[in-house]
Amino acid sequence: MQISMTVNGKDITEEAEPRVLLVHFIRDVLRLTGSHRGCDTSNCGTCVVLMDGQSVKSCTVLAAMADGHSITTVEGLASGATLDPVQQGFMEEHGLQCGFCTPGMMLTARALLDNNPHPDEGEIREAISGQMCRCTGYATIVRSVQWAAQHPATQEETAGEEVTA
């Protein structure tokens, strides 16, 4: 079947079987490999992307269900050369080691901050509670999200930048 969606601001239309998972569509068809696959069973959260601004596990969404929707992957977080504050925060506060869970963690953080610009630690921990990280022990991830909350992007930094899929 033909599937159309907006991915990182770009309209795309591709052919895929109705049963194809969104994570496979993003990785194998669109070749955006920043979204990872760690379990296939909705446990690990390495596949989290934003669908219309809300974080979803893309291994638990059919590509067909995303038809007509807007998807943001880790490749769409930065505006050109300017990193999203969440990306900068993960680098500043050592919120990653192996980097495998990082894209999903950062997108969940982005969705959280969009809805709640000043979350407390409990709210951050609740937001990432559906995702696993084996390297950091989570403390530095929490600090990374706090860093991003304290350093919001200014309009001048994000407006008008070309976003590429």
Place this chain on the structure above:
Amino acid sequence: MSIIEERAANPAAGDDDRPIGYGRIQRKEDPRFVRGKGHYVDDIVLPGMLHGAILRSPVAHARIVSIDTSAALAHPGVVAVITGQDLLGLKLAWAPTLSADVQAVLATDKVRFQGQEVAFVVAEDRYAARDALELIEVDYDVLRPVIDVRKALDPDAPVIRDDIEGRTDNHIFDWEAGDAAETDAVFASADVVVSQEMVYPRVHPAPMETCGAVADYEPIEGALTLYETSQAPHAHRTLFAIVSGIPEHKIRVVSPDIGGGFGNKVGIHPGYILAVVGSIVTGRPAGEVDGGPVREPDVHLVRPRLHHAG
């Protein structure tokens, strides 16, 4: 290149002899990783690459009576279905382990743990490969399992490792260290002796990235390039040379970014070898990304004793 950012001037250190750890060093991987530009094994795509899927045993202990792969082979997109019997013909059914034992790449005569690799499908895409797993018919003659390590040495316990010649029980290794007589003397003179059975539960490191491999065997040169989730690529190259007969200098093992390992990616999982077999058999690059094997729990019997010096 690392970017060093000074936190504060250190008057004690000159420009040329700053102690290690002074200042702040940005990790060189981070700029790629936060942009989704990591390069993990599952991200690798080679021209003409096929996808693999492993059929695993649903039971802990069973004799394999027969395996019918005809329906799986007839499934659209399936290129090859490999069983333990095929591997016996290629002399690839068994592989050495890092602990001087052997492990089955695919079960030949019987399965010895739940989740053991039984058959390997190679197909044009990952969905076709998974579909074909369900079309493989395995006739298992189910045997009594050993599910409690404390009962493994009972006289009537079924022998699991009967692949080892002369094995009549489940006593699989001996380990000894220190001076037994001296230790016994210390315990004999202790004021207090405490005996305790300590159960060491099943432990399996579970990094976020599962194990996987992409093998690219080039038949004219007889050269193998293997991309795998490996913490020990050099040891793997040696073992692959031993198992496959390909000279070590014609094997190149590439460990790209690793999504966590914690020791789990030191050993060689059968799936790595199956990716190589898949590439050799089909003449095309073949990949396999799957979880590692399931291990039985370990129980350690220890006798910690208190020695009262007073």
